[in-house]
Amino acid sequence: MASIGTLWTVPVQVPGKIIRAAAAFGGVTIDLPASYVHFEDNKKPEFLSKFPHGKIPSFEGKNGFKLFESTAIARYVAGLAPNSGLLGKSPEDAALIDQWIHLAESEVDTYTALIRNLVNGNVPGYTKPVHTALLERQLRALSTLEKHISSRTFFVGERITLADIYVAGLVQRALSVNIDKALRPKFPNLIRHTETIINQPAFKGIFEPTPVLETAPVFSPPKKEKEVKPAKPAAPPAPKAEKPKKKEEDDEDDNLVPEEPKVKNPLEDLPKSTLNLEDWKRAYSNKETRGPGGALEWFYENYDKTGFSVWRVDFKYPSELTQIFMSNNQVGGFFNRLEASRKYLFGSVGVLGEANNSLISGALILRGQDAEPVVNVAPDWESYDFKKLDLEKAEDKAFFEGALAWDLEIDGKKWADGKNVSDLPPVLPE
């Protein structure tokens, strides 16, 4: 049979496998792309002009018909082979097939994906209660499926339909993500069904053998120095493709593609520096700031003034400031909004003075020679003045040291409280 078109997917993508299986079962030939690199090709104009959502699976028919969304494609492909029985024999059959697919997708797979992404840190906000709540919902839906299939071979009628392929594919996925040895005994019939379906001769080469997960992965909070990896707009695509297979599958069909491809960060292209900012942050945290053997001493020994620069930062509107703790919160908020530049930035900024008579000022150590590329990730960066410091000048050096030591004084206003970038809590509260 001539190919009906091309399905953009990648080999590990579960909905892609389901569509390929439906096509194979129905004797419908579909092509896979000659070359497709996910996270790169799907952001290019030629892809987006065809598939505006930028996701896979996406289908382009030989006659130019374009379609995206997994179940829509699967149903369309199945409909091209009416004798296959994949969509049942009556409107009622078709509706029941819809029902089971919809249940598996929205009530099992949505949670499988969310559980995986919270546990592996791809999506922020992990807490045990949320994990438990999601697991309960996923298990509830799996139980409904288990009950239905316990007295049946197939989900609808007495032959394979699209519902069987979908449920098997998504159950297999759940079994590889979080339905581990402890949970498997709850779903013996569902597992029996999954194995029956994926091992159909027609599906040879499409599904991998079902893994037996020893224990479901658990969440481990990130260390303070390490950056948590939410789906940040600035994340370059290449590293994701290098990650192990499991992660790749997850990213492709889990909507973790950042919204707009941001221009590559110029800070990444700077020549390597001898100063490692993380080492500095550690030194600052562990040592006294001033004095022999202190952090400042370490800094002057290791500072690379080509690769880095030192800045004074002042809040432009000190007359707006009221309570010290509120101003301090403002600094904290500003640092939070600088999160995306965390690896290019160290800051020690404080509130000086008293309630209703204060100012915000401090020092930043930044990668490169320009403040803007580092700080403009924060939408409110223009509320602050940035002035480059020259550590050869006594005045600037004293300012820098005062900011780091938290004893800075400006116009008689003494340092009352402050924040350092390195003492921010991790993004995920525990």
Added chain:
Amino acid sequence: MSDTVAGTLWTTPGQFTGKAIKATAAYAGIKIAYPASYIHFEDNYKPDFVTKFPYSKVPAWEGADGFTLFESAPIARYIASLAPESGLLGKTAKEAALIDQWIHLMEEANNYTENIELYIQHVLTPYSKSSHELFVQYQIRALRVLNSHLAQRTFLVGDALTLADIFIAALVLRACGINIATAERAKLPHLVRHMEMVLNQPVFVEAGIFPPIPVLDKAGSPFLSFD
């Protein structure tokens, strides 16, 4: 409209997918009935409900012929299929597939709407600002695709109302009460125009299916107090 009742729909007053199904039936000229009394969170766990609808969720459908079905979009699609001349499922297999596509995309956005609502209502706790913002980002991304598609179009698929239009309008209306506020709507003008067009279809107005589009000055926040 046909006088014969085709079946009974279980739903709740605030359920927007339920409204989409009602609208589908109204447009298709299919008469549906509602249970004499139904208390959600109670009746749906009772044996007579569970035997029919093992997942215990609504919306749920029981045809006059005894056929039982649950899951929102499948019910809507099934009811539409009972009236093929309504055009709700398109005129060709390709149109039907495109209707599927847009509904599926909207369901994805609606997923995020739901999560956002759960955060705002303090149902999903503890609150995580970063994940709230991520959900909004994903929701808006999907809504933008719909908005762009509607820039030069009145209907999502073809040149007449289909199930896709009903579903999208109903779930955008829902989002308008949660986080798609004045500012967000200004950035999704075609989607808002489309929603207004659908909700104002005479058959939906007569049947009183959809509530008015709420005015929302600011997206809901978990830090607003609720009465």
